[in-house]
Amino acid sequence: MINFYNFAIIIRENIYSLFSIVIKSPINDISENLGPNDLPYKIPIHPNLVHLTIGLFAIGIAFDIAGAFYPFEKRIFRFLAFPVTRVGFHDVGWYNVLAASFITFFTVATGFFEMLLAVPIPEVKSILGQNAISTMLWHAVGGVAILLVMIAMTIWRGYQRFVFRKDYGRQVSWAYIFLGSFILVLMGLHGSLGAWLASDFGVHITADQLLVRGEDLNQIFQ
């Protein structure tokens, strides 16, 4: 008697093994051009552009907050003999957010390039219990979402500066400040996902990749 159940399992396993041969990573086609960190260069670019995105956006929002509460601060600045103007604070708020939006296109672009080449250490879980691929996918989709939100915020900021609140001392609405602060919290969480891709999953870190392959770092980094 043929056991049809076992027969089905055998066929299924064969199909699986067939796919695992057929579906191999396309990175293999260019692997000879990549270094031990799985990149064609030594230092990843995305984490460096991230400094600019986060720094400029966060401080932009911070200066708009400082501009919004200016009536409370002006005595302190006078006491410190530090001459500043409300317009100056809002200028920083506007230009920093504008610069952040501009640079973030490159942050996202390099992020995707480097994610396509990422080889995370297998069987690792982040603090949130996520594995590498879900961390990468959340970081990627979240990154595009944050880019969109940043662009929307910049356009809104521009309209407030030049149209809606042109004649007001406080150049931004409270809604902008609340939303901006909320986005900063989101960015912190989003950035943490990215940080774990490096520190826990060892993505694009030469030393981690070499250690996982069982190579002797003492000899290589002599």
Added chain:
Amino acid sequence: MVSIFTRLYPTISSLLPPLNEKNLPWIDVIHPIVVHFVIAMALGAVVFDFVGIIFKKPNLFEVSFLNLIVATIAIFIAIVFGQIEAGLSNPYGVSRDVLNYHSTIGWSLAGVLSVISGWRYVSRQTNPQVLSKGFVFVDIVLAILVCTQVYLGDMLVWIYGLHTVPVVEAVREGIL
């Protein structure tokens, strides 16, 4: 003095928080987060200066100045966390030299940024709408210093993997 310290050492070390799998008393490295504000603000200030000169927008000089102030405050916080995390980073091989250069330039940059911000404050007192030509040169030097410092810091993370789980594990096993 030394004997007091050695006698108190068990008490002191029992008061210190335990270290995690990244050899840190906190979840993630804090220094690379704080340096966002040094790098972005210092390089931003340089770019805004140049844009202000080229497009004749003197209000950008004020944006530069305020960004420089933020960078100057942030670099001292970055140094505090940098020193703590460098002390816990167990550098190995060549990364020791890189860490030394990174520390030296980091401390120097704190001085350089303070002087630049102070100079800027003084020159701004007379006329905030004018930027002296000499500052263009200062901006270039500042940008080069910051980029060098970022590159060295990048090497510590992305080449030598200090404070990453596999490297800390290797150090604890005595491989590195």
